[in-house]
Amino acid sequence: MKRPHTIGLLGLIATLALMIGGGHSLAATRAHMQAATKVNLTLDWTPNPDHVALYYALKKGFFTKAGLDVHMQAPSDPSLPLKLVGVNKTDLAISYEPELFYGAQKHLPAIVVAAVVPVPLNSLIALKSAHINKLSDLKGHTVGTTGIPSDEAIFATMLHTAHLKTSDVKNVHVGFNLVTSLLSHKVDAIIGGYRNVEAIQVGQKVHQAPSVFPANTLGVPNYDELVLVANANRLKSDAAYATTVRKFVGALVAAAKAARANASDAITIMKQTTQYDASFLKKSVPTTLALLKPSSSGLGCISPQQWQSFGNWMLKRKLIKTPVKAATVMTTAYLQGC
Amino acid sequence: MLTDTEPAAYDLTTHRQRPLIARWGIAYGPALLIVGAFIGLWELLVRALNVPDYLLPTPSAVARDFSTDHGVLLSATWVTLEEVLFGFGIAFAAGLALAIALHLSSILRRALYPILIASQTIPIVVLAPILVILMGYNIKPKLVIVALICFFPIVVNGVDGFRSVDPEFVRMMRTLDASRLSIFRRIEFPTGLPLIFSGTRIAATYAAIGAIFGEWSGSTSGLGYVMLQATPNLETARVLAAVVILSAISLLLFLAVSLVERMTIPWARIQQEGA
Numbered sequence: 001m002k003r004p005h006t007i008g009l010l011g012l013i014a015t016l017a018l019m020i021g022g023g024h025s026l027a028a029t030r031a032h033m034q035a036a037t038k039v040n041l042t043l044d045w046t047p048n049p050d051h052v053a054l055y056y057a058l059k060k061g062f063f064t065k066a067g068l069d070v071h072m073q074a075p076s077d078p079s080l081p082l083k084l085v086g087v088n089k090t091d092l093a094i095s096y097e098p099e100l101f102y103g104a105q106k107h108l109p110a111i112v113v114a115a116v117v118p119v120p121l122n123s124l125i126a127l128k129s130a131h132i133n134k135l136s137d138l139k140g141h142t143v144g145t146t147g148i149p150s151d152e153a154i155f156a157t158m159l160h161t162a163h164l165k166t167s168d169v170k171n172v173h174v175g176f177n178l179v180t181s182l183l184s185h186k187v188d189a190i191i192g193g194y195r196n197v198e199a200i201q202v203g204q205k206v207h208q209a210p211s212v213f214p215a216n217t218l219g220v221p222n223y224d225e226l227v228l229v230a231n232a233n234r235l236k237s238d239a240a241y242a243t244t245v246r247k248f249v250g251a252l253v254a255a256a257k258a259a260r261a262n263a264s265d266a267i268t269i270m271k272q273t274t275q276y277d278a279s280f281l282k283k284s285v286p287t288t289l290a291l292l293k294p295s296s297s298g299l300g301c302i303s304p305q306q307w308q309s310f311g312n313w314m315l316k317r318k319l320i321k322t323p324v325k326a327a328t329v330m331t332t333a334y335l336q337g338c
Numbered sequence: 339m340l341t342d343t344e345p346a347a348y349d350l351t352t353h354r355q356r357p358l359i360a361r362w363g364i365a366y367g368p369a370l371l372i373v374g375a376f377i378g379l380w381e382l383l384v385r386a387l388n389v390p391d392y393l394l395p396t397p398s399a400v401a402r403d404f405s406t407d408h409g410v411l412l413s414a415t416w417v418t419l420e421e422v423l424f425g426f427g428i429a430f431a432a433g434l435a436l437a438i439a440l441h442l443s444s445i446l447r448r449a450l451y452p453i454l455i456a457s458q459t460i461p462i463v464v465l466a467p468i469l470v471i472l473m474g475y476n477i478k479p480k481l482v483i484v485a486l487i488c489f490f491p492i493v494v495n496g497v498d499g500f501r502s503v504d505p506e507f508v509r510m511m512r513t514l515d516a517s518r519l520s521i522f523r524r525i526e527f528p529t530g531l532p533l534i535f536s537g538t539r540i541a542a543t544y545a546a547i548g549a550i551f552g553e554w555s556g557s558t559s560g561l562g563y564v565m566l567q568a569t570p571n572l573e574t575a576r577v578l579a580a581v582v583i584l585s586a587i588s589l590l591l592f593l594a595v596s597l598v599e600r601m602t603i604p605w606a607r608i609q610q611e612g613a
Contacts, residue, residue, distance in 0.1 A: 079570050083393055099570065106392040106572050147556075147563060148570050172475050173563070175556045177467040184471050319571075 036069040037244050042081040042090040046074045047274045049196055049284040050117055050226055051094070052266050053292060057255030059269045066251040068244065085229050086110050091241070092248065093229045097307070098150045100227070100329040101314050105321060109232040112307075112330040114249045114300040116226040119291050120215035122151070124158060125199050126189035127182060128208050135162035135213065138169045144187035147173035151192045153317035154215050158191070161219030179205075194225075196287045200280060221309040224302060227330075228252065242334075249334045253300040260289045301338035302330050392572040403579040410564065415583050417560040421477060421549040422587055425484025429541055433489040434534065437496025441530075442522065447497070458490050462548070466555040480552030480560075487548035488541035495537025499530030532606045535599040542591040546584045 043051060054072065057063050063070040073090075075081050081093035082100070086108040094116055103110050126132040130141060135158060145151045155171055174181040178190040179198050183205055193199060195212045203209040216222045228249065234241050259266040267285045271278055293299050307326035314320045332338055356364070377397045383389075384396045391399055404411060436454075440447040462483060469479040503526050511521045553562025561580040568576035599606075 077569065079572065083390075083572070087390065087393060099572075102570065102572050103392070106390065108390065108392060108572070147558070147566055149567055150570070173556055173558050174475065175467070175470075175554055175566075177470065177555060180467060180471050181556075186471060186475070 036064065036067050037240075037247075038069045038071065039063075039092060039244060039248060040090045041070055041072045042084050042093045043072055043074050044078050044081055044094040044096065044226060047072075047270075048276070049270060049274075049281065049288045050121070050194070051273075052270055052285055052288050053116065053252055053256035053259055054094075055269050055273045056259040056266050057251050059272075060255065060258065060265070062251040062255040062258070063248070066247040068247055068251065070248070082108060082110050082229060085231050088231055088234060091230075092245070094226055095229050096150075096225065097223045097227060097310060098314060098319065100229070101311055101320050101324050104324040104329050109234075110229045110329070111232040111235065112224075112227040112302060113230050113245055113334040114228040114252060115224040115302050116228055116252070116300075117288070117291060118224050118297065118301065119294055120220065120223055121194035121196055121225040121291070122154065122191070122215045123193060123195040123199060124189055124191050124211075124213040124215075124218060125178075125182065125193045125195070125202060126211045127185075127202070127206060128210060129206075130188040130211075132189055132211050135218070136164070138162060138189065139164055140168070141188040142170040142172055142186075144172050144174035144178060144181045144190045144192075146176055146178065146192040148192075149319055150314075153314070153319055154218060154220055155191050156317065157220050157313075158213075158218040196284050196291060200283045200287065204280060204283070221313050222306050223310040224306075227302070228300075230334075246334050249300060250336070253298075253335075256292050256299045260292060263289055298335075298337045300335055302332060302335070304330065304332070392574055395575040395578060399575045400578045400582065403573075403575040407576075411561075411579060411583065414559060414561045414564045414580070415587075417557075418546070418549050418553070418562065418584070419587060421480040421484060421552065421560065422545045422591065424477075425481040425548060426488055426542065426545045426591065428481055428485040429488035429545070430492060430538060432485060433492030433537075433541070434496060436489070437493045437500065437530075437534070438522075438527075440493070440497050441500040441526070442518070451497075454490065454493060457486075462487060462551050466551050470552075470555045475556045479555070480549055480557070483552040483555075484545050484548035487544045487551075491537040491540040491544075492534065493537075495533040495540075496530055499533030500526045502533065503529040528603075531603050532599075535595060535603070539592055539595050539599075542595050543588050545591060546588045550584065 041054070043054075047055065058070055058072065075084070078096070079099065081090065082095045082103050084090040085093040085095075086103065093110075095110075097112075100110060100112055124135075124143070132138055132141065138158075143155060145155050152171075156166075159166060159169060172181075172187055174187065174190070176192075178193045179201055181187050182190050182193075182202060189211075190198070193202075195214055199210055199212045230245050231241075235245065263286045266289060267278075267281050270276070270281050270285050274281070276284070297303065304326050307330050311320070311324045311326055311329075315323055381396045381398060384394055436450075440450060465486070466479070466483055469482050473479040473482065500522070507525050508521055511525060516524070549560065550562040550565070553560040554566060557563045561584055565577050565580050568574075568580070
């Protein structure tokens with residue numbers, strides 16, 4: 001009965017070899033992870049298509065390759081990430097450009113190191129049935145806004161651009177019920193929705209793409225909708241942290257480039273990561289990927305002139321009380337090829 | 339609230355009634371001391387630990403915010419107060435009416451009671467936007483939200499209160515050939531009042547929260563709107579100033595209900611003190 005013994009022995013040797021190899025690999029991975037720098041990143045809100053580059057980097061190993069062990073968490077409110085990075089309760093945060101100017105007024109030590117979405121996503125969105133094909137068509141209509149100060153300022157700027165008076169267009173504060181108030185015809189248009197999220201949701205519900213006017217077409221200076229924020233004081237005092245930030249930015253930019261070339265992989269990743277349905281993501285993710293690289297600049301790049309222009313607009317619209325120098329809230333030092 | 343029969347009202351060595359200031363001091367002094375100590379500790383810790391004001395401002399910063407822009411806070415307070423008072427009034431009227439209906443009809447009680455309990459499990463943050471869409475961007479959905487949050491303790495306590503009557507009294511009324519309505523009016527309703535007021539006091543503490551949820555779903559004014567505006571601006575002192583005003587509204591409403599109870603059913607308080 002030699003054969004069964006031989007087969008059994010060979011099987012045992014193969015099993016042992018697999019176990020040793022697997023264990024080695026596990027140990028190698030563990031060692032690699034132990035060597036990797038842990039990075040806590042607080043998102044601006046729950047995972048959504050705006051975060052496609054981040055999740056692509058996470059799931060495709062861009063962060064791991066850069067020696068980073070990245071953990072992402074969603075905040076309980078959108079203003080929290082900036083506060084957390086300011087007090088070093090999180091290593092990095094995703095926030096919004098206006099928040100950095102508000103933070104500067106409060107001497108919050110936060111600084112932008114890269115753009116996550118380098119164009120305005122906030123848009124005036126109107127159903128086609130409202131026949132708002134240009135801004136002047138808003139006369140006599142109702143626009144729903146969230147009520148937050150920056151959206152109010154966008155509304156006021158839009159009126160100025162369209163040569164309309166406040167009496168010409170009714171402004172209703174709908175809180176964050178933008179899509180429902182538009183779909184139920186309580187308002188004719190909304191400000192505060194994003195062209196890559198709410199505009200697509202509305203279009204899918206009414207089976208017709210809505211009219212979309214991004215904020216920079218309403219007279220608002222161009223700005224970065226989502227930005228990556230680090231602690232300014234820590235960047236100066238902690239060389240290891242500065243290196244981590246540089247690696248993170250490099251990995252994010254590489255991931256954004258790869259995601260743009262692999263939209264279907266990006267859609268799959270966002271399907272696994274978010275609660276949005278597949279048909280929505282099939283439209284939203286490619287739309288977002290296309291917006292990650294405006295023609296005039298590289299991925300992740302931020303422009304000091306653009307930031308100063310936006311800061312000046314915030315001052316003019318009384319969103320901030322004193323002028324803020326763009327160089328105090330953003331830096332290009334961690335970017336390459338901009 | 340003090341009465342002449344409460345022990346603290348009398349100095350037991352001299353057997354004389356203490357002055358009002360002394361009586362209030364004995365009744366409310368401990369609570370005021372605790373609040374004062376808490377505020378003092380908060381001020382001290384925030385300063386000592388250099389906590390940034392956008393994270394947690396000092397009590398003195400919150401107090402300063404009242405004077406900086408008191409016009410904004412004052413006008414917002416009137417708006418929210420209107421929502422709280424009218425919404426609370428609707429909750430009381432609807433809650434009492436429902437409690438009476440459930441007590442008088444066993445069929446209604448069996449049909450509606452489980453649904454009433456289930457209604458309280460629906461998060462108001464889910465319901466509020468739907469109500470705003472249905473009723474429009476005006477005061478109406480806010481009144482409904484306040485009423486929805488406040489009516490349940492009034493209903494439950496009302497039903498329990500009406501059922502807590504001594505059965506001997508009911509038997510006695512029946513032997514005197516009293517009608518069902520007469521039994522309810524003369525025995526069950528007065529018996530239920532102390533518990534109804536107890537439930538109403540609980541509801542009073544929730545009314546302000548209901549108004550805030552309503553304003554967060556769509557408003558152009560009110561303390562909720564002020565908080566919505568102040569949060570992205572990192573004006574945490576303003577947010578806390580609004581919270582202080584909301585707490586004051588809740589407290590005043592609670593005390594108002596206690597005062598109405600004292601005036602409506604003075605015998606209930608004497609019974610409690612006798613026991």
